[in-house]
Amino acid sequence: MSDYAIDAHELTRRFGSFTAVDAITFNVEQGEVFGFLGANGAGKTTAIRMLIGALEPTSGSATVAGYDLKTQADQVRRRIGYMSQKFSLYEDLTVRENITLYGGIYGVSDKDIATRTGDILTRIGLEHAGDDLVRDIPLGWKQQLAFCVALLHRPAVVFLDEPTGGVDPITRRRFWELIYEAGAAGTSVLVTTHYLDEAEYCRRISIMVNGAIAAMGTPSEVRKAVGAETLDEVFLKLTRPGSGAAA
């Protein structure tokens, strides 16, 4: 059993002749906020989907929350949370109903569901919107709600796939405060994003280019390794064809 929250070795996924994820190897420590960067189509979402058990790897292995992805998938599922790009809450259910549903599925007791619902509503500021349909609440709140629902059952690891698309920087900031709180409480967070300013919020980041990890480490380590002033430059350098990418 690995001590890492996520421990991936040579994780690969091919679709026919196209290699979406090319033998990536990395780890995420417990309580760490790890950023998965890369351009659209670089393979971030595919990688995440493998780690949450939605997609079977073509080859390679990984342990998540200490359990093997292939042989102990059920144990993994009990200990992870997930927020997809579509932050799939049920639009035609109310805020409370969504929370109750996922709480129930994850085996959270009725008492705890009640308490945690109250906590969530207060924390995000939806106290008066508990019985509103998710369809009717603004985007920023939807995102925060989805995140809290992902954490409802106190998972060890939570995966966020492009969680802050389409909102203003202040709302994004607020979202990241939630992420920090989760990290501080001991939850490990793997978040993919293409907002480079958000990369600075992470303890470590990795940059995927064409399915492979082109750079990994703390933001400053990565900047130094690639020889760039800003992460923007790092990005440009790595994604330009023929650039030398340091691991």
Add this chain to the structure above:
Amino acid sequence: MRTVFFLVRKEFLQIFRDRTTVFQIFMIPIVQLLVLANAATFEVKRVAMLVVDEDRTTISTGLMQRFGAGKQFRIVRYLPSDAGVDQALLDREVTAVLHIPRHFEEDLVRRGRAAVQLVLNAEEGATAGIVQSYASSIIAAYASELDRTLPSTLRGQGAGPRVAPLDLRTQRWFNPTRNYKYWMVPALMVSLTTIIGLLLTAQNITRENELGTLEQLNVTPMTKVQFIAAKLIPFWILSMVIFSIGLAIGKLVFDIPMRGSLLLVYLAAAVYLIVVLGMGLGISTITRTQQQSMFVAFFVTLIFLLMSGLFTPVDSMPDWAQRVAEANPVKHFVSIMRAVLMRGAGLETVAKPIIGLGIAGIVVLALAVMRYRKSVA
């Protein structure tokens, strides 16, 4: 188990929150049942008939009058010759043509037998057969009547000593009043419940897939069995309710016979619905878009309904088709319903088909569970 409870609760919340769908789910079967129960019949009334009488004798006129006197035919035209018959049939002015040839009376009197021609518009073949049997009865009745009333002195050779006619007593069991509704209402109930149930389940999983909520569920520790069960239960309950409403309407509005045990009917319905809804869920797992799931559902529904004996008898189908129909759950449920409700059949008769349905249900659900994948290979 608790997981299933929460999932079922979610389904109900979703269904009942959508006013339009709820309206549709209940109103469509009810309204259609009420209105269409009157529609499904092959009875013919007041068939338009054209008479060509080339004989123009007392006896030929007598025959024509027999046709005109009853409620089954109405004579709209009377022609002295064949001209105009074709056009009348083509224009659908008449459905039947009675052609009495020359020497009709003479043949009957001298030889004891004569022929008439009956030309029927077989455009809608079903009615043609019935019209034929009506007409034949009238003609035969007229022949017997003549036989009794025609004085023997008028009869020449060929007609021997009077012989007693055949006394054929006929009985119609189970539906002596020839009430088509008794036959059709159970059939309609079954089809309407089936259509709605199959539609709802077929698009359900596909919809979640399209919306992205399915992926979210797959990431949870929810098992495949829990998932399928949670999808089946709410729609099963709904369908049973719709079915019960249908039965109530059948009894209260149409007074359909319920000679056998209702408990048996419900047992059969419960098992039947599992099979049908399970198939709907199965369709849902193999189609990618809601559009496709609807088409497949339509295709399957149509085949099942039309080959189930609901509208046309299974016994009329060619042997190979009858064998195929054995695999049709609708067929079995319909025959169970009719056996129990109309004929008062008991457990001994319907045990086998119910068990068959039960096995089918298990198989269908097992297939759905196996087919459903939480992760993509």
Add this chain to the structure above:
Amino acid sequence: MRAFLGFVRKETLHLLRDRQTLAILILFPVVQVLIFGFAVRTDVRDIAIAIVDPTPDVATIELRDRIAASDRFHIAAVSPSADELDLQFREGSVRQALVLPRDVERKIGRADSLQLQLITDGSDPNTAGIMMGYATAILQRWYRDAVPAGRSLQIEPQVRMRYNPTLESAHLFVPGLVAFVLTIISALMTAISITREKETGTMEMLLVSPIRPTAIVAGKVIPYIVLGFVSVLLVLVAARTVFGVPLRGSLVLLLAESLLYIVTALALGIMISTKVPNQRTAMIAALAGLMMPTLLLSGFIFPIDSLPVVLQWLSNLVPARWFLTIVRGIMLKGAGLVTLWQETLILVGMTLFLLIKGSRGLAIRLG
């Protein structure tokens, strides 16, 4: 104009790329026709009849042989008493029963009449009547032949079935199936296609473009018209080659009317799509809402003349009913436009009505 053509092109490509849907749309009507042409019949055959014969003799054996020889019946049981009949009927193992009296041979030809009982399962009044007709005919003939001397007066009807001499069920159902399947599929397709655009929001994008709403609707509908037409052609080919359904009228007229009807059905789909907010509702409305009424009120299986008057009026609202008359008229009767102009006009009227209401409704909803 160019924008419009480009739009049509996009819709067509969209449709062509979705292989599964394409296969479904083209194959299903054909497969349905094949299945039903072969399987669905209204005539009655293979009737299971029980015979109660307390004293079998030459006459009764002769009768039994005749019944067994008929391809309409098969003798399910012969027994000396009528005790079993109740159970047999209830079980459904027997649909008719003939109860013979004792000493038939002796009684034949005597002055007092011979009394036979014919019991029929009357659950389905229609087949019951037909079964009784068949049985009666055999009995009458047997009796006439059995009577030693003299015959009673007979009038024999010689029956000719016009337009469908052999009462081929396929000839009746196949045209109806064309109408039925076209209706459902066309209405379904358009309803879904339009509501899907509304759901995914691409409709708004289209509305902002320089194409007018009516043109958008038209553009969406055109690929389906072509598709529907291909379906019809395939169905007609199947009907002719496999079932020998005659085509006594003009093929050109048939195709033209089919084209008209496809547009009618599509217009129906558009109408549905303007009334409903999402795909699911559209689908339920089109399928559950249309299937039964079209099946029962269009004359597809049950003749319109058999409907109660109120429903006959209602059936006039069902477009499929008119198309069915037209198709049957052209194929089975060789009727031309001269005969069918009224029905055609009605279809045209319905189409225009649906199209106008549909486009307007759509524009209002989205505008």
